[in-house]
Amino acid sequence: MEKISAFLITLNEEQKILSALESVAFCDEIVVVDSGSDDDTVTLCENFGARVIKHGWEGYAKQKQFAMMQCQYDWCLNIDADEVVSVELRESILHALSFANDIVAYEIVGRNQFLGSMVPVSMRLEYHVRLFRKSRVSYDSEKLVHESVVISGKKTRLTGHINHMAKESIAIFQKDLDKYSTLRAVEKQRCSKRSSLLKLFFVFPITFIKKYFIQRAVFFGARGLILATMESYYAFLKEAKLWELNSGD
Helix, strand or coil, rough: CCCEEEEECCCCCCCEEEEEEEEHHCCCEEEEEECCCCCCCCHHHHHHEEEECCCCCCCCHHHHHHHHHHCCEEEEEECCCCCCEEEHHHHHHHHHHCCCCEEEEEEEEEEEECCCCCCCCCCCEEEEEEEEHHHHHEEEECCCCCCCCEEEEECCCEEEEEEEECCHHHHHHHHHHHHHHHHHHHHHHHCCCCCHHHHHHHHHHHHHHHHHHHCHHHHHHHHHHHHHHHHHCCCCHHHHHHHHCCCCC
């Protein structure tokens, strides 16, 4: 079987980093790129046996591109410091890489924790490319948030989940929404996109209907209602901040 490098980017993740590292211990190496932690993140990673590289923050996409290029092996698995590879996914990865084929990237479904509970599998979950040959992909450097890779070749999907152990409270989630909506608004402005009164009016209800009914957050009880409402607010914030950025034009 071909060898695998796991890589993570970190900043002050001492509370969750060990769970992430333990979940990728099946990989042949673990590379951690830290952008200036002042807690025990670096020590915990080094004690676990990870190779830690200190590198100033360049933005999500560029930071992950740098981390990927530090990996020794061509097959690379990327997770965040607050994510955990499920047992089912680990076995799926090992099986997929145990025989030769022409696949260069694998999509993996993410499953979020929200207010102390994992979202039900009955909800429509999103797939993202997380396992790939580094020689055949690159991160889109134009992305300021929700970074993704550009692939040259075939991809397919794996079974199992990457569990995102975040959003422990509404306050934490709201803080993230504020930060990410600002980055997305700047990103959209750079692409010469503009908001409008119609977008500001309709983006919240359309996003809510999509999240609550089409993506089935309705089956997540009160948490589903809160989640759908807050993600609709995030969609509104992106448009409002984009309008604000362009309001002086």
